[in-house]
Amino acid sequence: MSTEITDSLTIIRAGRDVSFFDLYSIDQVSLTDFGLIFALARGFREAKTAKLTLCKGHTQVNCFFEPSTRTQASFDLSAKHLGMDTTSVSGSSSSAKKGESYIDTVETLDSYNTRILIVRSSEAGVPEVASRYVNASIINAGDGWHEHPTQALLDALTMLDHFGTTDLNGRVVVIVGDIMHSRVFGSLVRILKKLGATIKVAAPATFLSAGVEQFGLTAFYNIEEALIGADVVYALRVQEERGASGFIPTLREYSKTFGISEARLNLAKFDAILMHPGPVIRDIDVHSALVSRHPQSRILAQVENGMAVRKALLWLLADRIDGKVKTCKRM
Amino acid sequence: MNTVLIKNGRVVDPKNKVDGICDIYVVEGKVAKVGIGLIVTADTVIDATGLVVTPGLIDLQVHFREPGREDRETILTGSRAALKGGVTSVVTMPNSTPAADNQSVIEFVIKRAREVGLINIYPTGTITKGQAGGTLSEMRELKTSGAVAVTDDGSDVQDPNLLRRAMEYAKTHDVLIMSHCETNTLTDHGVMHEGFVSTQLGLPGTPEVSEDLAVEKNIILAQKTGARLHLLHNSTKGAMSAIARAKASGAQNITAEVSVQHFALTDTECHGYNTQAKMYPPLRSQDHVDAIIEAIKAGTIDALTTDHAPHIEPDKLLPFVDAAFGSVGLETSFAVMNTYLVEAGHIDLATGIALMTHKPAAIIEIEKGSLEVGADADISIFDVDKEWVVDPKEFESKGKNCVFTDKTLIGKTKHVIIGGVVKMIDEVIIGS
Numbered sequence: 001m002s003t004e005i006t007d008s009l010t011i012i013r014a015g016r017d018v019s020f021f022d023l024y025s026i027d028q029v030s031l032t033d034f035g036l037i038f039a040l041a042r043g044f045r046e047a048k049t050a051k052l053t054l055c056k057g058h059t060q061v062n063c064f065f066e067p068s069t070r071t072q073a074s075f076d077l078s079a080k081h082l083g084m085d086t087t088s089v090s091g092s093s094s095s096a097k098k099g100e101s102y103i104d105t106v107e108t109l110d111s112y113n114t115r116i117l118i119v120r121s122s123e124a125g126v127p128e129v130a131s132r133y134v135n136a137s138i139i140n141a142g143d144g145w146h147e148h149p150t151q152a153l154l155d156a157l158t159m160l161d162h163f164g165t166t167d168l169n170g171r172v173v174v175i176v177g178d179i180m181h182s183r184v185f186g187s188l189v190r191i192l193k194k195l196g197a198t199i200k201v202a203a204p205a206t207f208l209s210a211g212v213e214q215f216g217l218t219a220f221y222n223i224e225e226a227l228i229g230a231d232v233v234y235a236l237r238v239q240e241e242r243g244a245s246g247f248i249p250t251l252r253e254y255s256k257t258f259g260i261s262e263a264r265l266n267l268a269k270f271d272a273i274l275m276h277p278g279p280v281i282r283d284i285d286v287h288s289a290l291v292s293r294h295p296q297s298r299i300l301a302q303v304e305n306g307m308a309v310r311k312a313l314l315w316l317l318a319d320r321i322d323g324k325v326k327t328c329k330r331m
Numbered sequence: 332m333n334t335v336l337i338k339n340g341r342v343v344d345p346k347n348k349v350d351g352i353c354d355i356y357v358v359e360g361k362v363a364k365v366g367i368g369l370i371v372t373a374d375t376v377i378d379a380t381g382l383v384v385t386p387g388l389i390d391l392q393v394h395f396r397e398p399g400r401e402d403r404e405t406i407l408t409g410s411r412a413a414l415k416g417g418v419t420s421v422v423t424m425p426n427s428t429p430a431a432d433n434q435s436v437i438e439f440v441i442k443r444a445r446e447v448g449l450i451n452i453y454p455t456g457t458i459t460k461g462q463a464g465g466t467l468s469e470m471r472e473l474k475t476s477g478a479v480a481v482t483d484d485g486s487d488v489q490d491p492n493l494l495r496r497a498m499e500y501a502k503t504h505d506v507l508i509m510s511h512c513e514t515n516t517l518t519d520h521g522v523m524h525e526g527f528v529s530t531q532l533g534l535p536g537t538p539e540v541s542e543d544l545a546v547e548k549n550i551i552l553a554q555k556t557g558a559r560l561h562l563l564h565n566s567t568k569g570a571m572s573a574i575a576r577a578k579a580s581g582a583q584n585i586t587a588e589v590s591v592q593h594f595a596l597t598d599t600e601c602h603g604y605n606t607q608a609k610m611y612p613p614l615r616s617q618d619h620v621d622a623i624i625e626a627i628k629a630g631t632i633d634a635l636t637t638d639h640a641p642h643i644e645p646d647k648l649l650p651f652v653d654a655a656f657g658s659v660g661l662e663t664s665f666a667v668m669n670t671y672l673v674e675a676g677h678i679d680l681a682t683g684i685a686l687m688t689h690k691p692a693a694i695i696e697i698e699k700g701s702l703e704v705g706a707d708a709d710i711s712i713f714d715v716d717k718e719w720v721v722d723p724k725e726f727e728s729k730g731k732n733c734v735f736t737d738k739t740l741i742g743k744t745k746h747v748i749i750g751g752v753v754k755m756i757d758e759v760i761i762g763s
């Protein structure tokens with residue numbers, strides 16, 4: 001069974017590699033890369049939990065400077081399904097805590113001959129800077145308010161599968177909520193732009209970061225106006241723990257003005273889909289009835305696609321066919 | 332009798348409106364003769380053919396970290412860095428450990444400066460005790476100990492009422508107030524200029540209004556109280572227009588500086604999470620840079636400074652949000668001015684030199700910054716055409732944190748004379 005899966009994935013891969021060694025920003029990913037990642041992700045999705053040996057002998061360290069449950073579990077299971085040995089470390093990337101620089105930490109982890117380092121941090125830029133100091137391939141699992149690239153990959157896969165297309169030209173995606181403090185938005189806006197979508201955001205002005213229109217989007221204060229004609233409604237969580245507190249008077253008023261209700265969803269196209277990166281604050285971001293079982297909701301499909309996309313990426317980074325190796329500053 | 336002859340250089344002495352090839356003869360620490368083809372004998376003769384000879388540069392804002400953080404910089408290493416940049420006089424900020432909020436620290440700095448004996452060091456005291464923004468420092472005593480101004484640089488006096496009292500009290504004793512303009516509640520957790528670049532990087536931004544509002548507050552209070560106010564490191568369009576308005580209304584008691592990095596670089600330097608580009612005020616967007624250059628051309632700005640801020644490497648190896656603020660600048664400031672203002676065609680060399688010599692001297696009321704007969708013989712000699720790539724490993728400063736790292740600059744210091752004594756010859760520091 002696993003041999004057949006391996007064979008079919010090998011056929012899909014067709015000797016190809018991605019153009020990057022680390023993934024800290026969607027800016028690094030080309031359209032060709034997207035095609036390869038998504039094709040493989042669909043293959044891995046088919047394979048479900050099959051135990052494969054594609055990355056056997058390699059080690060992955062999940063380096064979570066900021067606590068996570070879902071993303072860490074997704075990366076860890078993905079690696080294990082590919083045959084990798086994994087371990088996880090937690091801690092803080094601020095040296096004030098124990099006197100060691102986060103760069104010392106990743107260099108130490110790298111010295112275990114680690115092949116893949118998954119890095120999450122509450123400070124923007126930590127995965128990108130760390131990638132210059134290690135031989136391992138770093139995948140950004142979320143850094144501060146900056147990016148969460150694998151989330152964007154799984155979101156794009158979810159959209160493309162729904163529309164049955166290879167790009168998002170002519171599709172209208174409306175992103176609602178706390179734009180400013182959202183790493184999910186940071187990666188999503190970049191991937192949507194690359195795939196040709198028309199992007200709208202709806203949020204109170206306090207949630208819009210400076211110059212956000214320069215990404216190439218239109219901002220709305222009125223959610224109803226934004227939702228008319230939408231193909232995708234993407235709700236973000238109001239991230240109180242990242243400083244949202246004080247940006248809106250109350251969650252109650254936010255829910256009334258920007259929460260996604262059935263009536264609001266109906267303003268979008270009849271076949272529009274509803275997405276959310278999780279965890280959903282039910283009845284605040286999204287009305288409870290819409291969350292998982294509503295026919296237009298893709299929230300659980302997103303989670304499944306997350307595993308598939310991560311497996312594709314891990315295989316591509318851990319096992320390069322062209323034999324090229326990353327060169328880092330430390331060498 | 333110690334004598335030095337500087338031959339055949341292009342002397343640029345803006346205060347005396349001199350710009351031409353001539354010789355300078357120095358006797359016993361003073362300029363004795365200035366003229367073409369002087370025929371004199373001298374102990375030391377410096378051939379300045381093809382070089383530019385200026386009054387020694389004066390920098391109104393540097394951090395030498397001594398006492399307290401000698402791992403970052405000392406009065407010795409800071410002085411050597413200044414010499415490399417052709418800077419012969421500096422004003423040191425009082426945020427040492429302990430802070431210069433009492434006469435002991437001021438006297439210590441003056442004593443160390445004398446022992447080191449390389450450049451002229453003018454300390455400042457604090458506006459408030461411990462720079463805590465709570466109670467006023469003993470400004471009269473700070474002044475009589477040798478402080479040329481008081482400042483809480485590194486932070487601003489947030490309480491407008493306390494700032495008003497500080498200005499009234501400073502006026503009583505004719506003490507100059509230097510203000511670092513920032514509104515803490517608006518800066519919030521900001522670590523770089525708020526704009527599209529901070530949005531791209533996902534970093535908390537410092538809005539320009541944080542500075543604008545503080546500049547307006549300081550100017551209004553200085554106009555009401557009549558205190559002498561010098562505005563440190565201005566970086567916004569709003570600050571430029573506020574300063575221009577104050578000057579147009581006839582305010583004689585208000586002066587303002589720009590730190591050279593703020594007209595040379597923009598917030599795009601922060602890309603890649605480059606912590607060397609993290610500083611306060613932050614490097615701003617191009618529209619602010621344009622406004623600063625226009626203000627310099629219009630004569631609104633009185634001085635160019637460095638805000639020389641040395642740090643140890645670990646403090647810059649942190650995540651961007653946690654890394655230390657500041658960049659060293661003493662060894663690059665002349666070259667930055669020359670490259671980004673003169674070579675870029677915005678101003679002529681004499682205008683730039685004026686902002687680094689007699690104009691800052693007037694702000695702190697010292698008799699320096701010019702080369703007329705009888706003046707102190709503080710003289711810097713530059714090769715204004717020399718291109719070089721900034722490599723902090725070559726710096727005299729302990730701080731290797733430099734935002735100009737790897738950039739190509741035009742103009743390098745060759746020789747420096749202070750008080751008639753040659754301190755640097757052919758880029759080599761002598762006598763220390």
